[in-house]
Amino acid sequence: MKKKIFLTTSLLFSTMVIAACTPKTEQTPETTSQTVVQSVSSEVQQEEATISLQVDGEEVENKTVTFVAGESLYQVMQANFDLVDQDGFITSINGQAQDEAAQKYWMYDVNGEMALVGAKDLILEPGDHVEFKLEEMK
Secondary structure (H helix, E strand, O other), rough: HHHHHHHHHHHHOOOHHHHHHHOOOOOOOOHHHHHHHHHHHHOOOOOEEEEEEEOOEEEEEEEEEEEEEEEEEEHHHHHHHOEEEEEEEEEOOOOOEEEEOOOOEEEEEEEEEOOOOOOOOEEOOOEEEEEEEEOOOO
């Protein structure tokens, strides 16, 4: 009986010693949040597109811009150009304003085709070439 109690006590004591000496691998909340931020920021990939501005058929600016997937053309334009808009329509880019009396308005093409939606509704794709043209509507 004494042997059984001795063995049980020894086994219990050995288990507690081993458990107490085992290093903890638990992460602190600070370490965990840093890991999440690093993981998220490494997953955000910058894409590129080209935007050119033409006034009366003459190119006045050509710029390669970076953006994050899912951003609208309007968001990218705001980040890279001085914009003025009215009711969601771009009326001035880098100081070049529309002229309603002369019937000159900002229009744009994407990859050589006239856009069918406003800049706020167009989601930019990698490699897109956007041409904004300030020209007379005929």
